[in-house]
Amino acid sequence: MGCNILEVESLTKHFPTPKGLLYAVDNVTFSIKKGKTLGLVGESGCGKTTTGRCILRLLEPTSGKVIFDGKDVTKLRKKQIYLLRKEMQIIFQDPYSSLNPRMTVEGIISEPIKINKLIKNEKDIKKRVDELMDIVGLASRLRRSYPHELDGGRRQRIGVARALSLNPKFIVCDEPVSALDVSIQAQILNMLKELQKELDLTYLFITHDLSVVNHFSDDIAVMYLGKLIEKAPTLQLFENPLHPYTKALLSAIPIVDIDKKKERILIKGEIPSPVNLPDECRFAPRCNYVRDECFEKQPELIEVEPNHFVACPYAKIN
Amino acid sequence: MHRSNSEIILDMKNLVVDYETDDGIVHAVNGMNIKLNRKQSLGIVGETGAGKTTTALSILRLIPDPPGVIKNGEIFLEGEDILLYPEAKMRKLRGSYVSMIFQDPMTSLNPVLTVGEQISEVIRVHRKADSEDVIRKAKEMLEVVGIKSDRYNDFPYQFSGGMKQRIVIAMALACYPKLLIADEPTTALDVTIQAQILEVMKDLKEKFDTSLILITHDLGVVAEICDIVSVVYAGSIIEHGTLRDIFKSTKHPYTEGLFNSLPNINARAEFLKPIPGSMPDPTQVYTGCAFYERCKYAVDKCNAVKPPKIWLNDTHYVVCHKYDDIELTQKEVENNGM
Amino acid sequence: MNFKNAENRSQVYETWRRLKKSRTAVIGLILIFILVTVAIIAPLLYDYNNDIIKQNIKERMQKPSLAHPFGTDEFGRDILGRIIYGARISLIIGVTSCLLCGSIGIILGVVAAYYGGMIENVIMRFSDILMAIPSILLAIVIVAAFGVNLFNIIIAVGVATIPQYIRITRASVLTVINQEYIEAAHSIGAKTPRILFRHILTNCFAPIMVQATLRIATVIAEAASLSFLGLGVPAPTPEWGAMLAGGRAYMREYPHLVLFPGLAIAFTILSLNLIGDGLRDALDPKLKK
Numbered sequence: 036m037g038c039n040i041l042e043v044e045s046l047t048k049h050f051p052t053p054k055g056l057l058y059a060v061d062n063v064t065f066s067i068k069k070g071k072t073l074g075l076v077g078e079s080g081c082g083k084t085t086t087g088r089c090i091l092r093l094l095e096p097t098s099g100k101v102i103f104d105g106k107d108v109t110k111l112r113k114k115q116i117y118l119l120r121k122e123m124q125i126i127f128q129d130p131y132s133s134l135n136p137r138m139t140v141e142g143i144i145s146e147p148i149k150i151n152k153l154i155k156n157e158k159d160i161k162k163r164v165d166e167l168m169d170i171v172g173l174a175s176r177l178r179r180s181y182p183h184e185l186d187g188g189r190r191q192r193i194g195v196a197r198a199l200s201l202n203p204k205f206i207v208c209d210e211p212v213s214a215l216d217v218s219i220q221a222q223i224l225n226m227l228k229e230l231q232k233e234l235d236l237t238y239l240f241i242t243h244d245l246s247v248v249n250h251f252s253d254d255i256a257v258m259y260l261g262k263l264i265e266k267a268p269t270l271q272l273f274e275n276p277l278h279p280y281t282k283a284l285l286s287a288i289p290i291v292d293i294d295k296k297k298e299r300i301l302i303k304g305e306i307p308s309p310v311n312l313p314d315e316c317r318f319a320p321r322c323n324y325v326r327d328e329c330f331e332k333q334p335e336l337i338e339v340e341p342n343h344f345v346a347c348p349y350a351k352i353n
Numbered sequence: 354m355h356r357s358n359s360e361i362i363l364d365m366k367n368l369v370v371d372y373e374t375d376d377g378i379v380h381a382v383n384g385m386n387i388k389l390n391r392k393q394s395l396g397i398v399g400e401t402g403a404g405k406t407t408t409a410l411s412i413l414r415l416i417p418d419p420p421g422v423i424k425n426g427e428i429f430l431e432g433e434d435i436l437l438y439p440e441a442k443m444r445k446l447r448g449s450y451v452s453m454i455f456q457d458p459m460t461s462l463n464p465v466l467t468v469g470e471q472i473s474e475v476i477r478v479h480r481k482a483d484s485e486d487v488i489r490k491a492k493e494m495l496e497v498v499g500i501k502s503d504r505y506n507d508f509p510y511q512f513s514g515g516m517k518q519r520i521v522i523a524m525a526l527a528c529y530p531k532l533l534i535a536d537e538p539t540t541a542l543d544v545t546i547q548a549q550i551l552e553v554m555k556d557l558k559e560k561f562d563t564s565l566i567l568i569t570h571d572l573g574v575v576a577e578i579c580d581i582v583s584v585v586y587a588g589s590i591i592e593h594g595t596l597r598d599i600f601k602s603t604k605h606p607y608t609e610g611l612f613n614s615l616p617n618i619n620a621r622a623e624f625l626k627p628i629p630g631s632m633p634d635p636t637q638v639y640t641g642c643a644f645y646e647r648c649k650y651a652v653d654k655c656n657a658v659k660p661p662k663i664w665l666n667d668t669h670y671v672v673c674h675k676y677d678d679i680e681l682t683q684k685e686v687e688n689n690g691m
Numbered sequence: 692m693n694f695k696n697a698e699n700r701s702q703v704y705e706t707w708r709r710l711k712k713s714r715t716a717v718i719g720l721i722l723i724f725i726l727v728t729v730a731i732i733a734p735l736l737y738d739y740n741n742d743i744i745k746q747n748i749k750e751r752m753q754k755p756s757l758a759h760p761f762g763t764d765e766f767g768r769d770i771l772g773r774i775i776y777g778a779r780i781s782l783i784i785g786v787t788s789c790l791l792c793g794s795i796g797i798i799l800g801v802v803a804a805y806y807g808g809m810i811e812n813v814i815m816r817f818s819d820i821l822m823a824i825p826s827i828l829l830a831i832v833i834v835a836a837f838g839v840n841l842f843n844i845i846i847a848v849g850v851a852t853i854p855q856y857i858r859i860t861r862a863s864v865l866t867v868i869n870q871e872y873i874e875a876a877h878s879i880g881a882k883t884p885r886i887l888f889r890h891i892l893t894n895c896f897a898p899i900m901v902q903a904t905l906r907i908a909t910v911i912a913e914a915a916s917l918s919f920l921g922l923g924v925p926a927p928t929p930e931w932g933a934m935l936a937g938g939r940a941y942m943r944e945y946p947h948l949v950l951f952p953g954l955a956i957a958f959t960i961l962s963l964n965l966i967g968d969g970l971r972d973a974l975d976p977k978l979k980k
Contacts, residue, residue, distance in 0.1 A: 078543035120880035133871035137893040147879035216400035221614035221627030246616040287548035289573025
């Protein structure tokens with residue numbers, strides 16, 4: 036058991052909108068051990084991406100703490116943020132929009148090295164770029180290509196190489212495969228997994244796809260409307276989901292086994308707007324097991340089994 | 354398997370579609386054959402650039418021209434070749450006989466018209482009915498897809514993504530089409546919403562008695578809703594059969610690769626087994642098999658000679674040299690199958 | 692997609708390749724090329740002091756002939772020569788004002804879009820005010836206030852184009868700024884100037900280029916109008932607008948006095964507009980593939 040490399044405590048991000056406060060991330064707490072992967076799962080608008088951005092301080096959190104390697108990231112002054120960049124990196128969802136179309140592959144991968152002055156010598160930078168391209172499986176003849184000349188899988192490899200160029204310890208993977216074709220998805224997932232082993236990386240793996248994190252994560256945290264509603268080791272979560280939303284989410288995944296008839300739990304309606312939310316269980320309006328008490332106050336995240344946290348007081352009863 | 358001719362809704366023969374671009378000719382569809390019976394639902398599975406959407410658009414004759422050109426082939430809808438139709442006749446067909454659901458519900462509705470007006474419009478264009486009848490019908494359609502009819506006068510922006518897709522489905526079914534083409538209808542939606550929409554589609558397919566072509570990259574979605582499946586790669590079908598044929602006795606190396614690269618929620622493994630290499634270059638002309646470069650079973654012959662279509666049983670065929678020997682013993686089946 | 696035969700295809704190369712396909716743009720390019728070439732080699736063709744500005748009353752008002760292909764004007768000066776030297780003035784005014792006022796407009800546009808809030812408000816209202824004043828009026832006021840010389844004319848005709856640059860730059864920066872690669876640049880620790888110039892501006896290049904080409908045309912027309920009103924480059928410097936004004940009195944008997952300078956203005960502006968339209972099509976990402 037390693038120690039926690041990242042601890043997120045009561046992280047909150049509100050956006051003011053003309054209609055009122057938008058609760059993008061609301062009082063989220065979790066931690067990740069060194070060399071492990073936490074899968075952060077939820078549907079669009081649940082705040083998983085905002086959480087990732089706040090940890091990296093690409094967005095300024097409204098309140099809460101992000102302790103990385105013993106230091107509170109939220110206390111860093113604007114001028115010191117660049118120190119953070121070498122330690123924490125991000126891989127973006129869309130390999131089409133996350134690469135500057137006017138820069139060559141080489142330019143994109145070498146830029147972080149040049150900005151952070153990791154290597155001064157032009158020749159050594161070139162060598163390092165070659166090395167990085169090799170690590171992510173890009174042929175070195177592509178170094179002068181532009182992103183639009185490459186397919187999605189290769190572009191995502193560029194994104195990975197860019198993130199690795201600063202030798203980070205921790206990487207936020209923000210839906211890194213959801214824009215890719217199935218056969219390419221698996222390539223990238225395997226590569227990320229291998230890199231993790233080789234370079235002793237820690238991942239926060241953000242995704243909407245539970246089947247992807249099943250393979251990838253050690254622990255899984257499920258978010259709904261800015262709240263963390265369930266958190267457990269992966270196997271435990273898949274075998275014994277407790278929160279009604281997690282159950283529905285799991286059952287909604289279309290499976291490829293045509294002989295396995297599974298019961299589908301359909302949930303009513305759609306995710307409501309996260310603006311001006313009342314003090315009630317966020318999932319209550321759509322929940323199949325809803326009771327009057329659910330509308331009285333927001334449930335706390337409680338440990339119902341060892342390491343298994345659920346934000347529903349009735350989870351064990353339902 | 355029904356063989357009576359009137360049962361065949363769609364019969365596409367050897368369709369070839371090219372896009373003539375600055376960078377060369379993109380061979381989007383290379384000899385696609387589809388035969389679809391009444392009430393059947395076909396899943397067309399493939400990845401980016403496999404020619405799925407182009408195939409669908411050809412059935413409606415909506416290929417953007419230029420640069421798209423239908424180079425060859427015939428498309429029979431209930432026995433009539435629609436490629437020979439004048440545009441006016443084609444227009445009558447769209448929305449009434451064949452209709453289509455597009456991937457993105459956000460952009461397939463007109464933002465300045467109420468959803469009721471948009472559904473009514475479809476009915477008004479194709480059916481002679483007085484306006485009260487049309488409105489009543491449109492409201493009925495809203496109810497059918499699970500939206501309260503008092504939202505008739507609401508605008509698209511007042512609906513969420515899943516609701517919009519329901520409205521699009523209502524529009525598509527408003528004239529009881531015999532063939533419904535759904536192009537990645539749930540890709541833009543969240544899983545829980547996708548589950549809802551799939552339920553609606555399954556339900557309505559029965560109720561409205563339509564044949565369905567579902568285009569998707571997601572084998573899970575196909576398993577939910579389709580009877581027969583065509584797997585496409587580089588513009589042509591490489592394996593075709595019933596759901597059971599494809600899912601339970603997978604034959605083509607590409608189909609096999611697709612299944613293997615799927616993260617399976619029920620079987621956790623540390624590493625997935627991806628298909629190596631990348632998507633085929635659509636401007637390339639292949640002398641042999643288009644999958645050659647990525648195939649782990651490839652032999653020299655695969656690069657040199659186009660693989661034949663080999664029938665494995667009444668319903669299942671595969672286009673691959675790996676099964677060349679079977680062809681000899683099952684020649685009869687091929688004759689029957691055609 | 693196709694990486695095998697597409698290595699080293701930069702944006703400039705791509706644009707050029709597509710621009711070549713547009714026949715009208717190529718015609719425009721050829722005309723402008725001819726104009727620029729003769730403007731540059733003008734001193735080899737005509738002697739400025741003897742042929743262009745020296746009055747030669749004996750030969751006044753001659754119809755086009757071999758010696759004077761476009762005829763001569765009311766002071767007996769060769770019209771073709773004056774048009775060629777006039778091209779120098781027009782091109783200098785066009786290009787310099789475009790560079791000068793274009794840079795001002797682009798910088799203001801980028802700043803407005805990137806910082807937003809109060810700064811954006813001030814810049815955009817300033818640009819609204821500039822747009823509210825008829826451009827020719829603005830030019831007249833500036834020239835009248837600061838005196839007639841080439842630099843003031845360049846400023847006078849250029850100022851009215853600044854808001855156009857501000858708007859087009861701001862609009863395209865706003866679309867680029869939300870792209871993930873800008874966030875990616877932040878995430879690797881890039882500082883503001885680098886993000887602005889290397890990541891944002893390079894991706895706004897297309898619409899700004901189109902705008903600049905079209906603005907050169909309007910600026911040239913504006914400068915000619917100023918001269919026509921007598922506020923342009925002072926006589927006897929050859930200038931197309933001034934030539935039109937000078938010939939106006941004799942238009943009925945000697946139409947060539949206004950015909951040729953008029954055609955020069957028209958063709959120059961037409962060519963620039965053709966190039967602008969061609970560029971717009973060539974740079975339009977929707978037409979790719």
